[in-house]
Amino acid sequence: MEILIKASQFILSLSLLIVLHELGHFIPAKLFKTRVEKFYLFFDYKFSIFKKKIGETVYGIGWIPLGGYVKISGMIDESMDTEQMALPPQPWEFRSKPAWQRLIIMLGGVFVNFVLGIFIYIMLMWAYGEKYLPNENVTDGIWVENKLAENLGLQTGDKILTVDGQKIKKFRGLSLEFINGNTYQIERNGEVLDKEIPEDFISQLMDRGKDAGPFLYPRYPFAVSGISEDSPNLDADLKKKDIIVAINGNAIKYFDEAQTELNKYKNQEITVTVKRGTETKEVPVKVTNDGKLGVGLGTLSFKDLERLGYYKLANFEYSFAEAIPAGWNKSWKTLTDYVKQLKKIFNPNTGAYKGLGGFISIGSIFPAEWSAQSFWEITAFLSIMLGFMNLLPIPALDGGHVVFTLWEMITGKKPGDKFLEYAQVVGFILLIALLLFANGNDIFRLFK
Incomplete structure (x- = not known):
């Protein structure tokens, strides 16, 4: 179907x-x-x-x-x-x-x-207007959880400022900007760094496969999606959509911070603080010998993240007169991005030809x-x-x-x-x- x-x-x-x-x-x-x-x-x-x-x-x-x-x-x-x-x-x-x-x-x-x-x-x-996560609102930087982002020289917490000297407006547009770009600028621990995008970046991106997902993410909270069958916490009072906000009393805001804390308590019984709707409660759990809880990471929509106070979304509504320049700008951006991609395809070193697709694509x-x-x-x-x-x-x-x-x-x-x-x-x-x-x-x- x-x-x-x-x-x-x-x-x-x-x-x-x-x-x-x-x-x-x-x-x-x-x-x-x-x-x-x-x-x-x-x-x-x-x-x-x-x-x-x-x-x-x-x-x-x-x-x-x-x-x-x-x-x-x-x-x-x-x-x-x-x-x-x-x-x-x-x-x-x-x-x-x-x-x-x-x-x-x-x-x-x-x-x-x-x-x-x-x-x-x-x-x-x-x-429909426009609703998106402004890149400037990703104030605590990105989450790096794959080799491709690491190979680019990115680290968790980096704030991406520009690609090819152009300020990035929408966070969801970052992947396309990296595909079309040659250089980028980040802020890391208060220091501004200039880096180059590898010429074969598109080839690396294509080699990951179509189901690999985005290579750049904003930092996410530790939302529970479920408990695995071999988890030592099958009977723990953890529910789907619980947000873990502290581990043994140490506050965490994002999922990437959890592993550092959990590694301190391998093979130990501890408590985690979870936020469940408007309620906050302490839940006893056991940490495995490799520093895990045996729970899945749940995905949250940007709307949920905004409701929880993690990110502020931009929401624009346009009158018909205002929609004309907005639609024109969107069209021009679409065209220029496509031309940039076509130029990459004609350069064999980029590997962009691997992404060329037909009717199925x-x-x-x-x-x-x-x-x-x-x-x-x-x-x-x-x-x-x-x-x-x-x-x-x-x-x-x-x-x-x-x-x-x-x-x-x-x-x-x-x-x-x-x-x-x-x-x-x-x-x-x-x-x-x-x-x-x-x-x-x-x-x-x-x-x-």
Whole structure:
């Protein structure tokens, strides 16, 4: 059921983005009286799931869910209709239109993707606002409990100040900033230190596996999630969601402080002070020979942590007018972060290519339960990502056609049809290779 819910959201989001992208080409083509022969969601090699001709255009749904297309008369595209191109140009064909009109037609899909992403982010800001843990409110620093964070040179209690000289606004954005960054600055025991992010950091991150969880955490209280079956404290008066605030009279605030205290009392019977709702009580417990209580660490939401007084969350509500700049800023941050990640992928030393994913990776980022907010946040991200990817100067993508059209406008010389055909083939091969590599990564990770 979980896979079905994720897949349904993915297909819905992808279909929406494809249709609107192709509509971005379709509308200006029609405005400039250019004939559009086909408008398809997904590809229809050999046959279609559905098709209907209205006027001069066939509208349909293909069976290969790798995208979609509009077939514009007199244009060298993925259809590779060389027979049509061998005939004399007709007034309604793409190739007969002025360069500036062809440029607008080719940029239409990218324009729609960017505008859609910005619009969705604006509406999300208006409808839901923003609630997050400000990085500056993590006043007692981070909790380091994995090798990756240790290899970065981080220690529990460090306060992360900047990445690449930029102050970090949201704590949950720290992981992405480290992925995109090269240097960072911390405060440790009152001293400010500058450190470098290893070039292969992304490779180390990917090697941990998809279920490893975040590598950076704020410091958490010692919340009990349960008692293990082999624990010496099975009969102790410890309950789920109890917060241990003292060990044998020594106050602790965070879980990472507990181990230091427990190591003092190995194989001893002691008391721990727990906070249970509004009640505080002493509970006798036994410490194992390796300094454990045999209880699990419970996770608490940021809302719970705020209620308990550990962290103060930022909570912003926006009017529609205020949501416009907030949504724009979110869109710009999404785009710049994506560009930074793409630059890392093209550097083999970073190992970022390991994280390149296909349909399984994209589908997996949707939640296992329907959430309108999450669905539209992911759709906005994908829309901006799709817009940028289509703008890359690769033949077979919109960006490739734009480059050739700009060349014509600057030099006054139009590339020959044969050149455009060969460029289209090369671009198509590159895209298929990238698609195979990305989805191959997904399959490899599944088996791994």
